[in-house]
Amino acid sequence: MEIITNNPLVKEKLLQKAERPDRVKNITFLSDCDYIGVLHNVRNLVHSGYKILTHPLYGSVKPNETPYRTIFVEPGTGLDMDSLKLIESAIQTVETFQKNYKTPVWDEKVTDDFQVVDLDLIAHTLNGIKF
Amino acid sequence: MRLELGNIFIKDIQFAAETKVENGVLYVNKDEMIKKLSTIEHIKSVDLDIARPGESVRITPVKDVIEPRVKVEGPGGIFPGVISKVDTVGSGRTHVLKGAAVVTTGKVVGFQEGIVDMTGPGAEYTPFSKTLNLVVIAEPEDGVDQPRHEEALRMVGLNAGVYLGEAGRNVTPDEVKVYETDTIFEGAAKYPNLPKVGYVYMLQTQGLLHDTYVYGVDAKKIVPTILYPTEVMDGAVLSGNCVSSCDKNPTYVHCNNPMVEELYAMHGKEINFVGVIITNENVYLADKERSSNWTAKLCKFLGLDGAIVSQEGFGNPDTDLIMNCKKIEIEGVKTVISTDEYAGRDGASQSLADADVRANAVVSNGNANMVIVLPPMDKVIGHIQYIDTIAGGFDGALRADGSVEVEIQAITGATNELGFGYLSAKGY
Numbered sequence: 001m002e003i004i005t006n007n008p009l010v011k012e013k014l015l016q017k018a019e020r021p022d023r024v025k026n027i028t029f030l031s032d033c034d035y036i037g038v039l040h041n042v043r044n045l046v047h048s049g050y051k052i053l054t055h056p057l058y059g060s061v062k063p064n065e066t067p068y069r070t071i072f073v074e075p076g077t078g079l080d081m082d083s084l085k086l087i088e089s090a091i092q093t094v095e096t097f098q099k100n101y102k103t104p105v106w107d108e109k110v111t112d113d114f115q116v117v118d119l120d121l122i123a124h125t126l127n128g129i130k131f
Numbered sequence: 132m133r134l135e136l137g138n139i140f141i142k143d144i145q146f147a148a149e150t151k152v153e154n155g156v157l158y159v160n161k162d163e164m165i166k167k168l169s170t171i172e173h174i175k176s177v178d179l180d181i182a183r184p185g186e187s188v189r190i191t192p193v194k195d196v197i198e199p200r201v202k203v204e205g206p207g208g209i210f211p212g213v214i215s216k217v218d219t220v221g222s223g224r225t226h227v228l229k230g231a232a233v234v235t236t237g238k239v240v241g242f243q244e245g246i247v248d249m250t251g252p253g254a255e256y257t258p259f260s261k262t263l264n265l266v267v268i269a270e271p272e273d274g275v276d277q278p279r280h281e282e283a284l285r286m287v288g289l290n291a292g293v294y295l296g297e298a299g300r301n302v303t304p305d306e307v308k309v310y311e312t313d314t315i316f317e318g319a320a321k322y323p324n325l326p327k328v329g330y331v332y333m334l335q336t337q338g339l340l341h342d343t344y345v346y347g348v349d350a351k352k353i354v355p356t357i358l359y360p361t362e363v364m365d366g367a368v369l370s371g372n373c374v375s376s377c378d379k380n381p382t383y384v385h386c387n388n389p390m391v392e393e394l395y396a397m398h399g400k401e402i403n404f405v406g407v408i409i410t411n412e413n414v415y416l417a418d419k420e421r422s423s424n425w426t427a428k429l430c431k432f433l434g435l436d437g438a439i440v441s442q443e444g445f446g447n448p449d450t451d452l453i454m455n456c457k458k459i460e461i462e463g464v465k466t467v468i469s470t471d472e473y474a475g476r477d478g479a480s481q482s483l484a485d486a487d488v489r490a491n492a493v494v495s496n497g498n499a500n501m502v503i504v505l506p507p508m509d510k511v512i513g514h515i516q517y518i519d520t521i522a523g524g525f526d527g528a529l530r531a532d533g534s535v536e537v538e539i540q541a542i543t544g545a546t547n548e549l550g551f552g553y554l555s556a557k558g559y
Contacts, residue, residue: 055450065242100538113241
């Protein structure tokens with residue numbers, strides 16, 4: 001599988017936490033992307049034939065609170081409609097939240113915690129995948 | 132399986148020399164309780180406070196709420212697999228300190244939420260403004276990481292609930308309610324003309340601050356299975372989550388699941404309440420497919436005519452909810468789903484991140500994006516400075532006069548998807 005993320009902690013630590021790091025072919029780190037930017041990148045991948053493996057809206061920290069997203073994908077065979085529907089509805093949901101209010105500029109303590117929670121959820125997800 | 136719940140009505144909580152229940156008052160030996168809770172690993176300090184309905188008190192950030200209970204007859208103990216041994220619970224007799232609650236507060240991460248106001252407009256949105264709350268303020272040892280901190284705080288709350296529950300062991304309850312579930316065949320024979328209804332109980336299972344435990348098992352790792360409804364009343368299911376507190380089930384709510392209560396109330400009259408199917412809400416899409424396949428398979432296998440499906444959380448679980456609904460309906464079992472909405476501040480946006488034409492019977496428990504101004508309170512228990520960084524809060528949410536402008540998603544239990552709140556749809 002391949003992992004798309006804008007969370008520096010995922011880039012730095014996910015493979016150390018992975019029971020089977022060999023399953024991860026590649027981590028693409030999008031340093032200058034926000035939450036919805038990661039989703040747009042994944043949508044582009046879906047249009048080029050990739051399949052989404054994890055839910056884009058995981059976690060209860062809202063899309064106008066946390067700036068971080070990490071999504072697992074894998075190359076497929078042609079356009080996967082389920083993945084396309086999933087990413088489009090996720091983008092629509094994020095846009096609704098951003099209309100309510102924009103993601104604040106947090107202090108470092110808060111962004112650090114957002115990174116920690118994101119890494120935890122993603123590491124659990126990765127280690128739950130056995131096949 | 133038959134459980135007697137003996138409710139002991141609590142009218143007040145007071146600190147005293149001895150922990151006991153007398154004439155409806157819960158007396159608490161503060162020093163003894165603090166000493167007991169201080170032995171829990173990674174806890175540096177514990178303090179206790181009391182918040183009563185109507186007092187000008189704000190508790191935040193609320194981690195969990197626990198109802199004091201004690202098993203007085205029958206196998207096992209409260210919170211099996213966590214506090215007690217893993218014996219199967221849900222039979223015999225359990226005493227409940229009805230009206231009392233343990234509320235744990237403590238900062239795990241910098242963006243936690245969970246507000247309980249004991250008076251004012253905010254109190255109208257949380258059921259825990261009506262309970263007599265023994266608030267446990269627990270601080271972790273220096274340098275403890277977030278997962279250990281969350282676990283320590285969770286254990287403090289559960290142990291506090293068990294400690295207080297013990298005070299009701301030898302007290303004669305004010306009322307005794309009986310809940311009984313027959314085996315599938317006995318039930319079907321007893322109520323041949325009633326529709327067989329099951330309850331699909333979706334549990335939040337994603338990771339740190341987003342977890343649920345069943346008999347001590349991390350529910351991320353379960354496949355859907357069947358519980359007797361009375362098992363949840365003895366704490367078989369408990370909370371390890373608190374992010375976006377409006378639609379997370381505190382442990383108190385698991386033990387008092389209103390879906391279970393209501394289905395029991397109709398049992399033998401309008402329906403045959405067959406049992407509970409628990410399932411999870413994982414991040415990996417294949418897990419969602421597997422769990423919803425199994426949930427639908429179990430509904431069919433039990434011969435259900437109808438199923439109530441309740442969600443926990445938002446976004447990711449919307450997909451599980453719709454998958455469950457769709458697949459159960461395809462099996463020929465009618466569904467009603469219970470959820471909440473994130474429909475924007477004006478309520479005009481699409482409520483869920485997923486949808487299906489078969490989801491044609493939906494109960495909403497409110498719009499979590501609704502904005503409310505909470506007036507200042509005379510006293511705050513916990514950490515008010517985190518109000519700005521809670522779900523629904525935003526920069527400037529905390530005003531100079533102490534009032535707070537938030538979305539109701541910041542209020543504990545405001546849009547609870549089991550209907551344990553005040554925004555539920557009701558039929559008359």
